[in-house]
Amino acid sequence: xxxxxxxxxxxxxxxxxxxxxxxxxxxxxxxxxxxxxxxxxxxxxxxxxxxxxxxxxxxxxxxxxxxxxxxxxxxxxxxxxxxxxxxxxxxxxxxxxxxxxxxxxxxxxxxxxxxxxxxxxxxxxxxxxxxxxxxxxxxxxxxxxxxx
Amino acid sequence: xxxxxxxxxxxxxxxxxxxxxxxxxxxxxxxxxxxxxxxxxxxxxxxxxxxxxxxxxxxxxxxxxxxxxxxxxxxxxxxxxxxxxxxxxxxxxxxxxxxxxxxxxxxxxxxxxxxxxxxxxxxxxxxxxxxxxxxxxxxxxxxxxxxxxxxxxxxxxxxxxxxxxxxxxxxxxxxxxxxxxxxxxxxxxxxxxxxxxxxxxxxxxxxxxxxxxxxxxxxxxxxxxxxxxxxxxxxxxxxxxxxxxxxxxxxxxxxxxxxxxxxxxxxxxxxxxxxx
Numbered sequence: 001x002x003x004x005x006x007x008x009x010x011x012x013x014x015x016x017x018x019x020x021x022x023x024x025x026x027x028x029x030x031x032x033x034x035x036x037x038x039x040x041x042x043x044x045x046x047x048x049x050x051x052x053x054x055x056x057x058x059x060x061x062x063x064x065x066x067x068x069x070x071x072x073x074x075x076x077x078x079x080x081x082x083x084x085x086x087x088x089x090x091x092x093x094x095x096x097x098x099x100x101x102x103x104x105x106x107x108x109x110x111x112x113x114x115x116x117x118x119x120x121x122x123x124x125x126x127x128x129x130x131x132x133x134x135x136x137x138x139x140x141x142x143x144x145x146x147x148x
Numbered sequence: 149x150x151x152x153x154x155x156x157x158x159x160x161x162x163x164x165x166x167x168x169x170x171x172x173x174x175x176x177x178x179x180x181x182x183x184x185x186x187x188x189x190x191x192x193x194x195x196x197x198x199x200x201x202x203x204x205x206x207x208x209x210x211x212x213x214x215x216x217x218x219x220x221x222x223x224x225x226x227x228x229x230x231x232x233x234x235x236x237x238x239x240x241x242x243x244x245x246x247x248x249x250x251x252x253x254x255x256x257x258x259x260x261x262x263x264x265x266x267x268x269x270x271x272x273x274x275x276x277x278x279x280x281x282x283x284x285x286x287x288x289x290x291x292x293x294x295x296x297x298x299x300x301x302x303x304x305x306x307x308x309x310x311x312x313x314x315x316x317x318x319x320x321x322x323x324x325x326x327x328x329x330x331x332x333x334x335x336x337x338x339x340x341x342x343x344x345x346x347x348x349x350x351x352x353x354x355x356x357x358x359x360x361x362x363x364x365x366x367x368x369x370x371x372x373x374x375x376x377x378x379x380x381x382x383x384x385x386x387x388x389x390x391x392x393x394x395x396x397x398x399x400x401x402x403x404x405x406x407x408x409x410x411x412x413x414x415x416x417x418x419x420x421x422x423x424x
Contacts, residue, residue: 052369059361060379063354064386074380077362080372100375104407108152 009120013094013113014039020109022102024082025049028117029093036092044097053086053095076107085110089117152407155185171201176208183215184407191215206236213245222252240266244275256283274323281318309421312394316340322412324404326384330394331356342399351386355397359388378406389413 010028017026018039025044028036033054038046060075077084078100085096087110094117096110162178175198182191195212202208209232216225226249232242243262250259260283266276310318312330316339319328327342335356341348363374377388385404389396396417400409 048369052365056362056365059365060358060377063358063361064379064381072379072381074378074385076376076378077366077374078376079366079374082371084371104410105152108156111153 010037010117011039013116016116017094017096017106017109017113020098020102020106022099023106024097024099026094026096026113029054029095031091031093049084049095049097050093053084053093056084057086057088057093087111087114089114090121092117092121152185155181159185173198173202173205173208175202176205176211179208179215180211183211183218188215188218192219204235206232209235210242210245213249217245217249217252220252222249225249226253240269244279247279251279251283259283274321277321278318281321310416310419312420313339315416315420316396318416319398319413322409324401325409326399326401328396328398330396332394338394346399351397351399355386355388356395359390359395363390389417391417 014026014028014037017023025038025040025046027038027044027046027050029046029050030036031054033047033050035046035050038044056077057072057075060072064072073088075086081100083098083100083102083106085094085098085107087094087096094110094114096106098106158181159178162174162181165174166172166178175194179191179195179198182188182194192212192215195208195215199205199208199212209228213225213228213232216222216228225245229242229246229249243266247259247262247266250256250262259279263276263280263283266273267280270276316328316330319325320340326344327340327346327348329340329342329348329352330338331352332338333356335353337348337352342351358379359374359377362377366372366374373390375390377386379386379388380402383402385400385402385406387398387400387409389398396413398409398413
């Protein structure tokens with residue numbers, strides 16, 4: 001269970017993204033695709049988006065191996081109508097679904113939301129982030145993101 | 149992304165200075181920042197207001213000319229540029245801008261004269277090289293491949309159109325771009341190459357695999373066809389752009405300006421005629 005404070009910090013991050021014009025929804029999930037928090041609460045299928053986003057991340061990482069070690073940090077996929085972002089911050093993923101025509105500056109907002117999440121996690125759980133459980137992951141990078 | 153954040157920061161600082169002193173010449177920097185951000189109406193408003201107070205401020209006239217360029221009002225851009233010349237004489241930046249306006253106005257030969265002169269004085273200037281490439285002029289690069297020169301129009305193509313091969317060569321000389329290739333539906337390279345040790349055949353195949361997998365996934369979940377993918381890794385960025393008959397793959401350093409690159413690519417793709 002997440003604490004109320006943690007929920008609020010994460011909620012702040014997803015709402016910061018969601019309030020941007022053209023954004024349909026945003027969520028934070030764990031590496032298994034389990035939704036931790038999402039915005040808006042209604043009319044946005046967080047579980048579906050989390051599963052889809054992580055699947056796209058897996059596709060890219062599987063194929064990218066060897067070309068861009070240790071892996072992709074930021075991945076963005078645009079279809080005819082949609083623009084989907086999956087961004088990784090410490091041990092979580094920030095997933096954003098927006099209209100294709102949303103302003104490119106949305107990327108800036110996503111980066112800032114990632115920083116909010118990363119900063120909070122580093123302050124709150126430094127031991128966890130540096131534990132063996134996360135060995136091999138680049139915790140100390142400024143931003144680890146998959147933007148699909 | 150960093151560029152945009154820097155622009156936001158610059159705008160905030162300039163706005164603050166201008167709010168404290170409405171007669172400050174900072175308006176030119178502010179207008180330029182808005183222009184770079186793509187906020188053309190706001191840029192025009194700021195610059196016009198500033199020029200009412202400082203009509204002989206040549207740098208602001210140059211900014212105004214760029215704003216009119218962005219609005220595709222080339223006659224006004226031309227007028228502003230010559231007001232800048234009248235105020236403080238010619239500079240290299242003014243010459244470059246003048247050549248760009250001449251190109252837009254269709255005065256290609258006049259533009260070539262200016263660009264050739266500028267190229268002789270500084271053969272390493274990427275802006276000049278890119279403009280010359282666009283005009284089909286030869287430049288000498290360190291790259292073993294392609295001493296540049298695309299024709300403006302391929303045989304049978306309309307004026308201003310370029311071939312896919314030429315477009316890729318232009319992309320490849322963009323600063324911080326490590327290479328570009330066009331990939332067919334089988335993952336084979338049609339045109340292009342990458343710098344250094346990057347294997348174009350391997351990257352082409354991987355890129356096609358990633359793009360097709362994403363496309364399959366996005367269609368399966370009713371999101372429609374994948375059109376573009378941007379991947380950022382620790383040291384490189386990969387940008388895939390799906391077209392009807394090929395996949396354009398661009399490999400860059402991680403510090404490339406994506407905003408500038410996107411503008412360039414959008415312009416380029418609008419002119420490509422794939423007839424190979």
